[in-house]
Amino acid sequence: MADNVSFREIPADVVVPGQYIEIDGSRADSGTPPIPRKIIIMGQKLATGAAVTAVPTEVPVGTVDQVVQLGGRGSVLAQIAAEAFKANPYGKFTVIASDDLAAGVAATGSIVVTGPAVESGTISLYVDGTLVQIGVTKGDTGIQIAANIATQINANPDLPLSVPVAPTTATLALVAKHKGECGNDLDVRDSFYLGQTLPSGVILVTTAMAGGTGNPDVGPLLAAIKGDDRIVLISPWTDSSNVVKIEADFADRYGPMKQQESHCFAGISGTYATLVTYGSGRNSPHISIVPREGNMVSPWRIAASVAGLCSLRGSADPARPFFGMVLPGIPAPAESVRFDQPTRNNLLKYGLSTLRYDAGGNVMIEMVTTTYKTNSFGVPTRAYFKLQSKWTADYFRYAWKVLIATRYPDFKLADDGTNFAPGQPIVTPSVLRIETIGLARTLEYAGIIENVDEFKKTLLILRSIANPNQVNAVASPNLVNQFDIFAAAVKFIN
Structure with a gap:
């Protein structure tokens, strides 16, 4: 039979003597809930x-x-x-x-090397931003330098491209490891930072990666x-x-x-x-x-x-x-x-x-x-x-949903003014309104929304006419904005 307090786990017809105390964590959490991503x-x-x-x-x-x-x-x-x-x-x-798309095509590019080197030095080559250093000895020809570049590129398996065919001329062919459009965006360049120069006599002409098709x-x-x-x-x-x-x-x-x-x-x-x-x-x-x-x-x-x-x-x-x-x-x-x-x-x-x-x-x-x-x-x-x-609006929705779902997961619903025992698991529209305003205050304190007084005026929570088991609500939270721009005028006086 119904009692003045309703429990989730303690049966109403238990007659065996004992102390039966259920633990309910629905009100354990306070503050704003973390949003999982x-x-x-x-x-x-x-x-x-x-x-x-x-x-x-x-x-x-x-x-x-x-x-x-x-x-x-x-x-x-x-x-x-x-x-x-x-x-x-x-x-x-x-x-x-x-x-990779089976019908896709891998992007290709090339580096043409002109020599011989007039002096020894180091080539600083960047493949997708990763530094590849190639040693150059005075007298090295374009073919030798091209072969050395290919060796150093292939020595780093973490690079997104390679030289699949060892060059026999002063030109080395670069091929993206993946088929598809992504290979077109792979960047190859040399001597990017201040102080980096090619050894005297050495010229590199790079043809950008292109021709990759199919995602x-x-x-x-x-x-x-x-x-x-x-x-x-x-x-x-x-x-x-x-x-x-x-x-x-x-x-x-x-x-x-x-x-x-x-x-x-x-x-x-x-x-x-x-x-x-x-x-x-x-x-x-x-x-x-x-x-x-x-x-x-x-x-x-x-x-x-x-x-x-x-x-x-x-x-x-x-x-x-x-x-x-x-x-x-x-x-x-x-x-x-x-x-x-x-x-x-x-x-x-x-x-x-x-x-x-x-x-x-x-x-x-x-x-x-x-x-x-x-x-x-x-x-x-x-x-x-x-x-x-978007993320702030979704956070309000998530926090509101968590509040209702954790506080009132298995409650009954009644009109405001219904005379029921304080221990009954019954919620009314006015209680939900109070809870929602309380959430708004918490979110205001956390810097998520502002102007809660106006929020209270426009908050609408009422029992559905079409479905007595449903509560309808409309909330208009004023999301906190970002301080992006400071505009001012300086009117000086001499």
Whole structure:
């Protein structure tokens, strides 16, 4: 029979003498709940990689060696993992590998060497930002130097390209280890830093990597992580076919019936006009694109570093700016190819994120945006212009959901004013309103939302007319913004 107190675990008809005390942890947690995010790394593996295609594998934090084994040395998968682990040494990582597209074509390039060397010295060659040093002896011919360059490149299996055929002339042919478009973004150059010069008499003419075609299909990889909540995805593929699938999948996850809030980071390279064209063609709150500004390292490595940093800070405080966070180990591009302030301002308007650089050569995040620029009616909007807006709104939703789910998981529902015993597990709309306002105050104190007094005025919580077992609610939290700009006028007086 019903009593004035209802227990979850103690049966109402127990008659055996004893002391029966259940422990309920539904009110044990206070403050704001931590929001879990899983970082998922997608990328191509080499034939030497042990990973099973389209099978997610969790990896311990920072264990790059395990990912190297899964993807193979020099694989895109291993490259992304190395940068993400450096940027976020505390993240929870899962990797999921793809084979190269069978019909794909590997990118190629070349280096033509002119000799002989008039003096001995060292060639400082950079392959995807990794230094390869080649010794040169006075009198070495172009053919000898080319052979030595090929030997040193092939001696480093972690490089994303190789020289498969030993050169017999002064030209060495570079071939990407992966088939696909990713090889087109592999950078090869020499003597990048001040003081680095080629030995006298030696000239290197590098033909940029090009001709790579065909990307893997991201569809099977997305299907393999279908049930995962709150993903930070790092994708090396930015072709429209794959990006459309990611956008659609993440839009479905973001809806109220799944609430698996997820976000994708990717990097692209190209001229300003190319970047503007790309940004104009995308419109999703679920992806952030980071352009490469003539940098030596591949765009997916830059995106991986940005994703790691954003997930690190976003898990602690979703509203805090990412401005000034340093991408560890990523070299800055030459000053002559960096975007100026007006260019970066325009790129942001097209939904592309931006980086900046300090005097010491550090690469830093300037702003992380999404590509969402117009709503479903085609009207311009800034609703999801910045990633913080999306992550902060989702944090409010998550905290609200956790509150209701932990405090009232098996309660009964009654109208306000119902006369029931204080020990009865019954909740009313007014109680839920009080709890929600209390949550808002907590989030205000934590710097997540502001203006709670106005929030209280607009908060609507009432029992459904159509379904007596349902409570309907509408909340309008005022998200805390970021201090991005300080504008002032100085009107001096002589």
